[in-house]
Amino acid sequence: KNVTSANDAIAAQNTQVLDKHGILAINLMSSPGSGKTSLILKTIEHFKGELRLAVIEGDVASKIDADRIDKQGVPVVQINTGGSCSLEAHMVTSALDKLPLERADILLIENVGNLICPAEFTLGEHKKVVISSIPEGDDKPLKYPLMFTEADVLVINKIDLLSHFEFDVTGFRKAVKGLNPTIEVFEVSCKTGVGIQAWCSWIADELRKKR
Amino acid sequence: KNVTSANDAIAAQNTQVLDKHGILAINLMSSPGSGKTSLILKTIEHFKGELRLAVIEGDVASKIDADRIDKQGVPVVQINTGGSCSLEAHMVTSALDKLPLERADILLIENVGNLICPAEFTLGEHKKVVISSIPEGDDKPLKYPLMFTEADVLVINKIDLLSHFEFDVTGFRKAVKGLNPTIEVFEVSCKTGVGIQAWCSWIADELRKKR
Numbered sequence: 001k002n003v004t005s006a007n008d009a010i011a012a013q014n015t016q017v018l019d020k021h022g023i024l025a026i027n028l029m030s031s032p033g034s035g036k037t038s039l040i041l042k043t044i045e046h047f048k049g050e051l052r053l054a055v056i057e058g059d060v061a062s063k064i065d066a067d068r069i070d071k072q073g074v075p076v077v078q079i080n081t082g083g084s085c086s087l088e089a090h091m092v093t094s095a096l097d098k099l100p101l102e103r104a105d106i107l108l109i110e111n112v113g114n115l116i117c118p119a120e121f122t123l124g125e126h127k128k129v130v131i132s133s134i135p136e137g138d139d140k141p142l143k144y145p146l147m148f149t150e151a152d153v154l155v156i157n158k159i160d161l162l163s164h165f166e167f168d169v170t171g172f173r174k175a176v177k178g179l180n181p182t183i184e185v186f187e188v189s190c191k192t193g194v195g196i197q198a199w200c201s202w203i204a205d206e207l208r209k210k211r
Numbered sequence: 212k213n214v215t216s217a218n219d220a221i222a223a224q225n226t227q228v229l230d231k232h233g234i235l236a237i238n239l240m241s242s243p244g245s246g247k248t249s250l251i252l253k254t255i256e257h258f259k260g261e262l263r264l265a266v267i268e269g270d271v272a273s274k275i276d277a278d279r280i281d282k283q284g285v286p287v288v289q290i291n292t293g294g295s296c297s298l299e300a301h302m303v304t305s306a307l308d309k310l311p312l313e314r315a316d317i318l319l320i321e322n323v324g325n326l327i328c329p330a331e332f333t334l335g336e337h338k339k340v341v342i343s344s345i346p347e348g349d350d351k352p353l354k355y356p357l358m359f360t361e362a363d364v365l366v367i368n369k370i371d372l373l374s375h376f377e378f379d380v381t382g383f384r385k386a387v388k389g390l391n392p393t394i395e396v397f398e399v400s401c402k403t404g405v406g407i408q409a410w411c412s413w414i415a416d417e418l419r420k421k422r
């Protein structure tokens with residue numbers, strides 16, 4: 001419990017820095033390979049010329065994801081945790097120092113791919129988003145409940161693959177709403193672009209509400 | 212480090228119990244939804260009437276996976292970690308007490324779905340297997356290196372979906388061999404059955420070598 005309260009204090013400082021700059025920060029969490037980076041790339045594409053995005057990438061190792069973001073000309077910092085299974089608030093603090101916050105509207109934080117640990121650490125974000133993909137199967141909310149309980153938004157990704165799996169979308173949404181009745185749900189495909197408009201409208205609305 | 216040495220001591224006791232019964236124990240690890248349970252079900256189907264299997268299921272919550280195994284008439288114990296991101300050796304010790312070890316040849320341990328933490332805890336198994344699936348993408352070895360370094364076997368699952376993804380199997384295998392040159396690799400589909408024969412032959416060989 002001490003770990004989390006020390007983390008929470010640092011997270012609150014991060015929130016203050018973000019609020020000072022009028023930035024909406026979103027913490028994106030999922031299993032490895034659900035589509036966090038793909039969703040960020042689609043979001044960058046959608047807001048080009050409209051809103052200014054910045055990205056923090058969290059991974060155990062490598063800068064593969066930051067390089068994908070950097071190619072889009074968006075400010076990005078790669079954090080390597082060196083083994084820890086989640087980003088923590090102090091890691092985000094030093095990443096914020098490296099970003100041009102005065103020229104950003106939205107901060108997307110891609111957490112380490114893990115459906116358990118990241119749900120336990122707040123980073124100072126305003127909204128938590130869990131991404132679950134069709135190929136993983138529809139039983140994840142019951143098996144990894146905390147992540148679905150804590151999130152403000154659920155994005156069901158890779159919806160283009162629905163015909164290849166026995167994935168019960170209605171049952172899945174019901175299980176998640178059972179854990180978290182106020183969660184917002186978006187069904188998207190980062191491959192075909194389906195649902196990206198609605199997801200981005202939610203971001204724009206949340207930014208408007210904040211300002 | 213103290214945590215792991217205490218865990219290792221308990222793991223060594225587990226290995227002794229398994230060796231006394233001449234049982235080959237395999238620790239199956241992967242991201243959530245890569246196909247651990249599906250691979251176990253295919254393995255049960257393959258060895259029916261030939262070798263006696265027992266299963267330990269590890270999850271944060273629920274007994275969904277144990278129920279799927281139980282339906283096949285195979286002895287199974289469900290461990291719920293209550294939040295911990297990996298099985299630990301002491302959890303396996305109490306599960307072993309509940310299994311008919313005198314009537315088992317192979318013990319399959321399905322770890323918690325997580326590509327990071329389970330690589331740090333030995334459970335007393337003889338072999339570690341990492342399962343990576345096509346929909347997750349081909350960059351996982353570089354982003355989650357410890358799991359691929361520690362494993363004895365890599366199973367690439369959902370190979371039936373290869374045509375739907377830009378997954379570079381050759382590059383993926385090369386990256387894993389770069390981390391772990393002696394790892395054995397199997398390409399399988401738990402949906403079509405491709406590669407399951409070779410995977411099961413490896414298990415039978417390992418059991419023969421042990422006895």
Ligand SMILES: Nc1nc2c(ncn2[C@@H]2O[C@H](COP(=O)(O)OP(=O)(O)OP(=O)(O)O)[C@@H](O)[C@H]2O)c(=O)[nH]1
Pocket residue numbers: 030031032033034035036037038039065112113157158159160161188189190191192346347348349351354375376377
């Ligand atoms: N068919 C399909 N594939 C997708 C979709 N979104 C992502 N992918 C593929 O899924 C794989 C993983 O996508 P990433 O965006 O790298 O996933 P991630 O969650 O960022 O992965 P990590 O950062 O390693 O945890 C890649 O092969 C993507 O091309 C989608 O909507 N449909």
Ligand SMILES: Nc1nc2c(ncn2[C@@H]2O[C@H](COP(=O)(O)OP(=O)(O)OP(=O)(O)O)[C@@H](O)[C@H]2O)c(=O)[nH]1
Pocket residue numbers: 135136137138140143164165166241242243244245246247248249250276323324368369370371372399400401402403
């Ligand atoms: N197309 C295809 N789908 C598969 C294959 N193997 C498993 N699946 C599907 O993938 C989903 C997840 O499979 P599971 O076996 O439950 O995965 P798991 O690793 O045990 O999941 P957790 O225990 O929750 O971490 C299910 O919808 C399966 O039907 C395969 O080879 N091909």
Ligand SMILES: [Mg+2]
Pocket residue numbers: 036037038065110
């Ligand atoms: Mg990514």
Ligand SMILES: [Mg+2]
Pocket residue numbers: 247248249276321
């Ligand atoms: Mg399973």
